[in-house]
Amino acid sequence: MIQLSNLTKSYTKAKKAVDTLSLTISDGSITAFIGPNGAGKTTTLKMMTGILKPDHGDVLINSYSMAAQPIEAKKQFGFVSDNPDSFLRLKGIEYLHLMGDIYEVSMSDRLERIENYTKRLGIYDTLNDKILSYSHGMRQKIMICGALIHQPNILILDEPLTGLDPQSAFELKEIMREFSRSGKTILFSTHVLDVAERLCDKICIIHQGKIMYDGTLEALKEQYPNTSLEEIFLKVTL
């Protein structure tokens, strides 16, 4: 479970990027974090994962406070950033083993997971190549595999489908569903409302650093009958 309480972050004095945001994401759910550009999605995800320090408020990841118990909190989740251009001169396999070492994954578990996820995402044969030679989509895939190597209870993804080919996007969505079915939590930000509509149990609309809606898609549609998610999104964020 992820609990955000009164999370606030300002980059300038004039404007708050995230403004006293409170949110609870329950176990076993897939939640989409949607909002226009500059709404505060990435800032919230960064505070959630310990990359940014909130001005106020705290984040609890499976009851571990990011402020007080950061190491335990960070062990609970895997995070995929929207920027996969990291460790470019490591080979794919070296990167995955590095993640395995950092998250203290046993050799048998990591080999099984590397084989499983890289084959499903179609990058197994390129694992001996440096990440530098990968396309944007392949880099995204290796980062996803790295985030999954310790089988976290929570998966947090920032725009995970960007740059993925249809086959890999399908596989990633399948992996996300499997995760959810096994009682694990997934939170991802996206601009693709269609994906959010088809994949998620819950939707969180953020605008100007505040949560505008937090609930199921069905409940949202009840509020706005005979309206597409796209139209609802535009109404809520205007």
Add this chain to the structure above:
Amino acid sequence: MKKVITLALKLTKTSFVLIDDKKKASGKKQLAFFLLLIVLLIPNFASFGFMTYDMTSFLATINQEQVILALLLQIGVSIIIFSSIFMVPSYLFYAKDIEKLLPLPLTKVQLYCAKLIQIHIYQMGFFLLLILPFVVGYTLAVGFSTSLLLLGFFLWMNAIVTMIATSIVLVLIMSVSPWFKNKDAITLILSMISLGFALYINYSIGGLDLSDPQAIAFSLIQGQQSLAQGFSSFLPHLSASVAMIVSFNWITFITYVVLTLVFITGSIVAFAPILVNIMASFSGSSSTKKMTLKSLRAHQIKPAIVALTTKEIKLLFRTPIYFFNNILVMLILPVIFGFSFIQGTGEEMIEVEALTTFITNQPLILVVVCAGLSALFSTINLVTPTSISREGSSKFHMLLYPVEMSTQLYAKFFSGILVSLIAILPLSIMVIILNLLYMQLGVIWIIASLLSMLIVMIFMNLFGLLVDVYHPKLVWENEQAAVKQNINFLFTFLGSAALIALMVYTLFNLNDIAEWMILGIHGALLIASVLIKRIIETRSMDVLIEH
């Protein structure tokens, strides 16, 4: 043609960067940086200019001033070749703008020509900057002459021919083996070649008294100077150009011009299609062997600190910019020292003997020398003062890992120690050998010297790390900026210089208490190291999260 020139000028303008910064440094900032560079270069330029002036004036008294022009031609063409092997691959094959150019409605010849003009503008700018002081020195000594015009013309033609020839040679190599499309590998190989070339030049001019223009002039006239011979052996085709400068002949000149133009036109038309196809097929890195179960299992579980240190070392060795600035500098110093000895006259050995006798009389000097060299070697590799900077936009991974920040920073510290040891370890061995052969000091002094090196190495690496934790340069697009345009080097270098100065002052000015003072300085370094360690353990996470 107008289309090609417009495109070439746009390419030149958009790719010209003095300060690499994602926020794009302003025109004024770039100009200020350029002016600063010029100001810093003035002393060197002035000395080259005056040296050329003196040599030319002397040679003019015996009607031999054109020897200078011949030598300038040889040096100029060498610079052109030297810059071509770097610029051609960078701008023709590895440039980021290639993907944007290929879809444009341009013929392959137009595209190739636009790129060639872009490279040529850069090359000539770089070249003119280097050659200018020599030309000014020559002109001031004997005035402007047609020979000087001829020199300029030959250099210009040579620049174009060399650039085209380099691109063709590279394309032919790349056609034979896709391995050569690996940018990192090519950069490394080319850099090693140019390094070898630089060492050769260093070796060639060794022993020549540069402060005596008459001696240089005599060496040139006699044709026995290894530098001149070296250039000729590298560039045998230059003989015709040199002969024309010294003794002009219209028939030879016209033949030269016609042949050059035929080569340029013919090469562009013949090779443009192949070159553009190669440009379009670039992936930036070659594919290696296929994944097998065996290679999947060929890893052992490592503790986080070992895994992170290994990662640091791998990235330092595999990233060409880091390899050259952080690693190779540690290997090259002994090579340069070695060259000085190989070409030496034997006086160096006398100096070593004199020094060892001096040290035998005052063993504390050995401790200070070892400490100073350790400070220098630990600073010059730039590993820890750029360790956070090198993360750039990937710094967020450090904040994400469920590993204490201090552990992650210690991994960076250990990588700095390992790189420092590349030079400090041989130095330690040398101290032991020199002691056995010459100094024959008590064991206590050798242990003190080795301990001193260790303490200074630990302190300098921790200090560099601390500087980068508080002042990282994280915003960059090119890895070069993380290392070469990083002011952290200055901070650590000043720290290192201050430490050396303090020890040397103590050694020579506080005779009675020098030993205790040097001991005290080492104690202070140890205490400072413990304090830095404490800061890293308690403050680093908070500091890094704020950047």
